[in-house]
Amino acid sequence: MNANAASTDQKAFMRLPCISTLVDFVPSMVYHLGEYSRVEQSFDDIEKVWAYNKDGIFAVLEFVRKVGCKILYAGSSTKFGDGGFGRSASPYAWTKASNTELVMNYGSWFNVPYAITYFYNVYGDREIQTGKYATLVALFKEKMRNKEPLTVVSPGSQKRNFTHIEDIIDGLVLVGEHGYGDEFGIGSEEGFSILEVANMFGGDVEMLPERKGNRMTAEVVTDKTKALGWSAKRTLLDYIETLRNSDWNS
Template identity: 80%
Template sequence: MKKRILITGGAGFVGSHLCERLAQDNNNEVYSLDNYFTGSKDNHVDNVTYIEGDTANIAKLIKFTPDMVYHLGEYSRVEQSFDDIDKVWKYNKDGIFAVLEFVRKAGCKILYAGSSTKFGDGGLGRSASPYAWTKATNTELVMNYGNWFNVPYAITYFYNVYGPREIESGKYATLIALFKEKMKKGEPLTIVSPGTQKRNFTYIDDIIDGLILVGENGYGDEFGIGSGEAYSILEVAEMFGGKIEMLPERKGNRMVADVVTAKTEALGWKPKHKLQDYIESFTSTL
């Protein structure tokens, strides 16, 4: 019997890579549910069935019983969430309730992609933005469904993912892709003040290794998937070597986040890629 795997957000940056890896195994039937808010049909890969719609409507849209659900399909930007609070609520709050009810009735395991903002600034980061708060409280609801209804779950936390298929421009662009795009155009690298805020940048392949490992073998909370190497945003800009333009401070911008990877490493995971190598490989082509 083939294993039926549903990935919410399967047309997004991380989700498309997860779809691609899982679909390479002939023992898997892989399905994606995505509303294409930040996902793209350009990210579609072979041997995946794509279903369009919101996670809030998962019960109507998914006509089969999966063996596993990877729930990645949520709103995932910090600073922008202040302006998008209606979307944050719809995609993160209405969505998580519908998905948890779906997996409870299906009797399958859920891997929930939490947010490392929960650990930011010694725990104060969990309420620093609408995005951070919804993600932090969603992890509590996932755990409660495990306790209330015996729903098997694992909760992972990503740390600043970079690599192919990142969003390169516009309101939802991610930092490394944004810097790459600005370098190509000869534009200054814009940094939100003070620039000393530190991040742990993790390559997409390392994230996918961790997701699959935790999906298959992990149960419970605190499966962080992040590189131990931390750099300030200024240090990252200096690696690229471009001109730097400082922007005013913004709400919700945490200074540090503890990397919680011990439980993931205990399963055999280790990051294999370094940000500096990735940036050097890119700048050598300019």
């Protein structure tokens, strides 16, 4: 190995978070939820995506392997997008899909107990509502509040299963306590196109050009989560009506 290669390897190693220096106790389980989570933006942010999603998952898996606890990993429903082709449609989708395989391999290689969940378009309080990382429902709320057109990425027929954050949390706790293995999807059975959501808000629509990585559909994989007793209890339409009643200020 030449000196330049050794230096590069050392720098890469030093980027890895040293979790054992931050956690001074042995947890019964680690919920690994904190990764980069934007599809279209991930093309421009690929260095961040790699650092957060690839370096991060290795550090966390090494930690749970060494302390001997369970990991619950939050995968991405993009893995199931467009009949499975969505898993490689963007840097974000690929890192998340390949991370689920690494979690399963750690289970096989090192007997690390794990559960893998998949979120479907989470909405609710404290969403990012401005800037390039804004989420759709929060962005539409902000635009309605400011009396601006609702921007919809073409073609607008792409379908999403919007799921309230409190339903997501209910599912996470349930799967964390009782679930083992893969495919614990946490998603509402109700699916809406982006144009349908814009119509629910009721504002004028401004169509934007198509973007790379923007899947059209994603299979809802919730059977194993439902078998534990979970179901979505909140609806997107009710949430939008709550926002409307508050003049888009809640």
